[in-house]
Amino acid sequence: MAHIGVTAPALELAGVGHAYGARTVLSGIDLHLPAGRIHALVGPSGCGKTTLLHLVAGLLPLQDGAIRNGFARSACMFQQPRLLPWKSALDNIALGLKARGVPRAARHAQARDQARRFGLDDTALGQYPQQLSGGMQSRVALARALVLAPDLLLLDEAFSALDVGLKAELYRQLLAEQARRPMAVLMITHDLMEAVRLAHAVWVMAPEPGRIATHFRFDDAPAQRSDAQVYARTAGLLDDATVRASFGLDAPAPAAPLALAAVGGLRC
Amino acid sequence: MIGVFRQWLAGLPAYLWGGWGAIASLLLLLAGWEFASQWLDPLALPDPRTVLATLHGLLTEGEAWAELAITGRRALTGFALSLGVGSALGMLAGLSMTASMMARPWVTVLVGTPPIGWLVLAMLWFGASDGTPVFTVFVACFPPIFIGAMQGVRTLDGQLREMAQAFALPPLQRLFDLYLPHVLSYLFPAWITALGVSWKVVVMAELLATADGVGAALAVTRSQLDTAGTLAWIVAVVGALLAVEYLLLEPVKREVERWRTLA
Known part of the structure; x- marks a missing residue:
């Protein structure tokens, strides 16, 4: 693995493996995530994506290989909002700031600023999570992560339980945040279209044991991608033999295979 | 803390009104008592x-207040010691699966040992001092509180624990923002149970072991075959328990658990 420069922090995984008892869930994972880029890990359920993310987040002890996290601050968003039911939305957003020792007034001001960008007004901020709609709760969860100004954001199927409108809104907010300041994002998802819409690189994982099967680069800015482009690229990915094998799909139809390169995707 | 007290005061009238x-x-119970007393010998x-x-006589003469204060x-x-x-021990035990499993049989032993057994032991250890009733109350109140705290910690959502770890909450914040608010909903009912136990056990301990307090006064009324006096003391003790529970613990519980009722 290349030497990590001081100016460009990165996340590097080399030969990472993991086993629960005798069952190997991850083996030989190599991955490189530079600053300011969005990388997506896609794969079928049970391929070890979540385990991999937990290893990166330090929620599981590393068994095999090496993880070098050059980022100073990381934050997480999970599939469920995971808000504290006994704290107001505002205090939930400020939770990570409190953990860092930011004084009450300052952390509330920062949380309020972040919340306002997400369309959460003072009424919503004063309410407990169970008084908020599912969509509001997801916004609070994303705000709780972003208010920490992380330079590495880990998303664990963060958007997969949301309706299309809410998904689109949270994508916009994520990309807007990412445009304001460089933030690396490692997102795991089983939704290829979501990966293709947001990510600069898509790592496709195959199960048993979880490993990287192949990966693709998309060099244009995610915010600029049109729906048509996203559909075409998703279709292109779905025509790829390795991707199909990873998800356990039948071999691609031999009739007109879409060339992924023609719509801006590069196999690495 | 001051905020909680002010909210307690502000909520008091509505709370009392809700007590009708x-x-x-209770008045119905009193009527039943009156009805039964018409058919029974006044000595019974x-x-x-x-x-x-x-009771009124005992209170105006001042005797009751002194004894109630000692018993209280x-x-x-x-x-408070048990609380x-x-x-604390229950929450610690709840953090570890091994400790929970080990603590379970000990608590069963504690629950199974009759309070009167503890009382005899306490009399041997502490004699006629305050130590005897206090120790007996402590031992009798301990099991429900310990179990409540342990259950509370064990039932905390693993996803929230993981979230707290991911956001690197320091230990103290983890205690106050994550564990305590959840555990309190298990602790409050346990505390209320234990409070009831404490009043019952203290009177029993005093009856047998001390020269003052409500229990000792009951020993006197018993020897004088003074049924009215005995019942007067019982009413006084039950009244004191109700006052502590409904004027103190219950309103505090409502305030602390406000998040639960808003949905």
């Missing part, structure tokens, strides 16, 4: 007015 149902049901069951008059001090000291030690 409870008062009506005096009517409530005689008992309340006796002992009960609340033992209860502190039981809650």
Whole structure:
């Protein structure tokens, strides 16, 4: 693995493996995530994506290989909002700031600023999570992560339980945040279209044991991608033999295979 | 803390107003007592007015207040010790699967040992001092509090624990923002149970082991075959327990658990 420069922090995984008892869930994972880029890990359920993310987040002890996290601050968003039911939305957003020792007034001001960008007004901020709609709760969860100004954001199927409108809104907010300041994002998802819409690189994982099967680069800015482009690229990915094998799909139809390169995707 | 107290004060009138149902049901019980007393010998069951008059006499002469204060001090000291030690140890035990499994049989032994057994031991260890009732109350209150605290910690959502780890919450914040608010909903019912136990056990301990307090006064009324006096003391003790539970613990519980009722 290349030497990590001081100016460009990165996340590097080399030969990472993991086993629960005798069952190997991850083996030989190599991955490189530079600053300011969005990388997506896609794969079928049970391929070890979540385990991999937990290893990166330090929620599981590393068994095999090496993880070098050059980022100073990381934050997480999970599939469920995971808000504290006994704290107001505002205090939930400020939770990570409190953990860092930011004084009450300052952390509330920062949380309020972040919340306002997400369309959460003072009424919503004063309410407990169970008084908020599912969509509001997801916004609070994303705000709780972003208010920490992380330079590495880990998303664990963060958007997969949301309706299309809410998904689109949270994508916009994520990309807007990412445009304001460089933030690396490692997102795991089983939704290829979501990966293709947001990510600069898509790592496709195959199960048993979880490993990287192949990966693709998309060099244009995610915010600029049109729906048509996203559909075409998703279709292109779905025509790829390795991707199909990873998800356990039948071999691609031999009739007109879409060339992924023609719509801006590069196999690495 | 001051905020909680002010909210407690502000919520008090509405809370008391909401107590009419409870008062009506208590009055019904009183009516049943009066009805039964008409058919029974006054030595077996005096009517409530005689008992309340006796109680009134005890209170105006000042004797009752002194004895109640002594009994209350002992009960609340033992209860407070149990509350502190039981809650802390229970929460610690809840953090570890091994500790929970080991603690379970010990608690069963504690629950199974009759309070009277502890009382005899306490009399041997502490003699006629305050130590005897306080210790007996402590031991009797410990198991429900310990179990409540342990259950509370064990039932905390693993996803929230993981979230706290991911956001690197320091230990103290983890205690106050994550564990305590959840555990309190298990602790409050346990505390209320233990409070009731403390009053019952303290009177029993005093009856057998001390020369003052409500229990000792009951020993005197028993030897004088003074049923009205006995019932007057019982009413005084139950009244004190109700006051502590419904004027202190219950409103605090409502305030602390406000998040639960808003949905």
